[in-house]
Each structure stands twice: as C-alpha cells, then as structure tokens.
Amino acid sequence: MTRHEEHGEDGGRTGRRSTVLKAAGLTLAAALVLGIGTAGWAYRHLNDNIRSVDIDQALGDNRPAKSVTTPSASASASASPLPTEAVNILVLGSDSRSGEENQELGGGDSSGARSDTAMVVHIDAGRTSATVVSIPRDTLVTRPSCPLPSGGTSAVAYGVMFNSAYSLGGPVCAVKTVESITNVRMDHYIEVDFSGFAKLVNALGGVTVTTDEDIDDDDSHLHLAAGTHHLNGKQALALARTRHGIGDGSDLGRIGLQQNLVKALLEQIASTNLLTSPTELYGVADAITGSLTTDTGLNSLTELMELGQSLKGLTADEVTTVTMPVVTAPSDPNRVIAEEPAASTLWKSLK
Numbered sequence: 001m002t003r004h005e006e007h008g009e010d011g012g013r014t015g016r017r018s019t020v021l022k023a024a025g026l027t028l029a030a031a032l033v034l035g036i037g038t039a040g041w042a043y044r045h046l047n048d049n050i051r052s053v054d055i056d057q058a059l060g061d062n063r064p065a066k067s068v069t070t071p072s073a074s075a076s077a078s079a080s081p082l083p084t085e086a087v088n089i090l091v092l093g094s095d096s097r098s099g100e101e102n103q104e105l106g107g108g109d110s111s112g113a114r115s116d117t118a119m120v121v122h123i124d125a126g127r128t129s130a131t132v133v134s135i136p137r138d139t140l141v142t143r144p145s146c147p148l149p150s151g152g153t154s155a156v157a158y159g160v161m162f163n164s165a166y167s168l169g170g171p172v173c174a175v176k177t178v179e180s181i182t183n184v185r186m187d188h189y190i191e192v193d194f195s196g197f198a199k200l201v202n203a204l205g206g207v208t209v210t211t212d213e214d215i216d217d218d219d220s221h222l223h224l225a226a227g228t229h230h231l232n233g234k235q236a237l238a239l240a241r242t243r244h245g246i247g248d249g250s251d252l253g254r255i256g257l258q259q260n261l262v263k264a265l266l267e268q269i270a271s272t273n274l275l276t277s278p279t280e281l282y283g284v285a286d287a288i289t290g291s292l293t294t295d296t297g298l299n300s301l302t303e304l305m306e307l308g309q310s311l312k313g314l315t316a317d318e319v320t321t322v323t324m325p326v327v328t329a330p331s332d333p334n335r336v337i338a339e340e341p342a343a344s345t346l347w348k349s350l351k
Contacts, residue, residue, distance in 0.1 A: 049289035052299030093117030137163040146173035196291020198233030
C-alpha cells in the first residue's frame, strides 16, 4: 500500500514516530489484563466495564465489502492462533460536556455527547505496520440515512459537520458515515470516553508533555506557557479539548495536540512498572476498560487481549500518522472539505 506521512504547515514531517495506534492503548490493555487475569473477580469486573454496540446488526449488509487477505505460508504454519489479516478500526474520542463531573473537568456549556476525535486505524496484513488517519470534526460531509437509537431512520443530510453523525445516531451512524465517505469497511469500533481518559491519566500519576507555544484557552480552562509540563487528568483532558488557544483556532491544530498527548501517555505507561504494584495495575486496567465502548466483536477482555497480542510485532517506527487531506470549504471559511483526489487516493490505499 502507499504510505502517507503527516505534514505541518511548513511542509515538515511531523508524525512518523507517533504511537497513536497500539491501538489507542489496546496493546497496553492486553498486557494489564494478562497481569491480573488470574483473579476471577477482577476479570469479571473489568469485563463488565466494557460497553458495546452491535453495529453489524444495525447496519446489515449494505456496507463496503470486507477486505480479503490470504495468510502467508509462515503465518499458516505457525502454531499461534492470533489473527494476522488486515483490519480497519474506527477509534472515536467521545466528549460529554453535560453533568457536574464533566463541568469540573473543563467541559463547556453544551449538553449531550459528541465525537471530538476520530481516527481510522488501518493495520496492514501481518500486523507489523499501520496507518492512522485523523478526520477533522469540522469536515463537511454528506451524512447518510442512519438507524436512530429511538427507532426509525434519519434523512440523508448534505454539507453537515462530520461529528454530527455521532451526535445524531451514536456509534452506528458514526461508522456508517465514515464508511460512506471512505468506501472502506470498518471491521471494528472503539470509543474512548474523555472523562475516563482523565481518570486513566490520574491512575498513571500524570503525563508529561511539551508544547511549542503558549496555550491560553478559556473554553477548555487551560493556560500553559510554552515548554514542558507534567499534567494531571483534568489538565490532560483540557489539552485534548483545546483548539481556540493555539494556532488559527481550527480543529487541525487540536489534532496535532491530541496525537502528541496520546504518544506522551503511552510513553508514561511504558516508563511505569505497573507489574510491581497490583493495586496500581488494577487501577489503570479499571480506568482503561471503564472508558471503552466497542463493537460486539471486541466487547470482552479475551477479544481485546487477542487484538492487543496480535499487534506485538508493531513498532512505533512502523506507525504512520496522517490527517485526511482537506481544503477550506467554499461555503464556510470555518469548515473544511475533503481535498480530492488526494483523499480518495488515501482511502483506497487502506483497502
């Protein structure tokens, strides 16, 4: 497949070493579960933490075809039952800003939940390389007709913001919209709750990040001078939400911050020897599983462990991050649209 690398405004390479994948912490989650899985009560509790949505049942057969890959001879001969085929995963960061807890975590005045972060994670056949594509929430798209949680279906909507799909129809509509604009089948869905993300950061003792510019954002309640900072969960969540205090205030700047934050979080996890403290280990595993909503193909610790273990050969150097090519929307200078044919070429490379 064609490899893509994210470029900043100055045209420089910015993303090759990013470890946004692993897949959004799944390799870590698998390791944590393995460490405490011998305790039956702990396994049951963590397993029950995971929420799921039956996306396949809701969407039926009117979807892009699944990718068909032939296992290599070495993989076929291997005694390991771990999967090796290519897989596409839609990873969403959902941000509920209603309620007292979320207000304390720096939420805005809006109610309900929305998908402020969206990444299509493509893991190549063999699972030793991957591409992570961020979709700006401000992208104007054609939102297809979606099954609604309350029953019935929505009408097709033209020129609406990408993240309206989640607000309208939850994970099912988010997946259908992504498949509609990419023509790529999403094999799995993983949603990470931002409040759970804050709890995870606190369970790890905070996370260290470096910012290249001052951040002064009253909306996210974050004020940081340029430099290196050790953030607690509330501050890290504010950094993930920040957009108005950096660059031109667009979602593209926030995407870069989020990718760097996830990398910093994974580095913090790697540097913390959780296996020496069962209490801390359980706290981190509890925070991870408590923040996840998945499709029914990943809604158990066993399935998450299998996915995580199948990625053990995936190194940071083989993970490429890129933002879907976009240009300013002719109808609104504060919105973007997919840049063609570059966007279509990118999505075709993930099949």
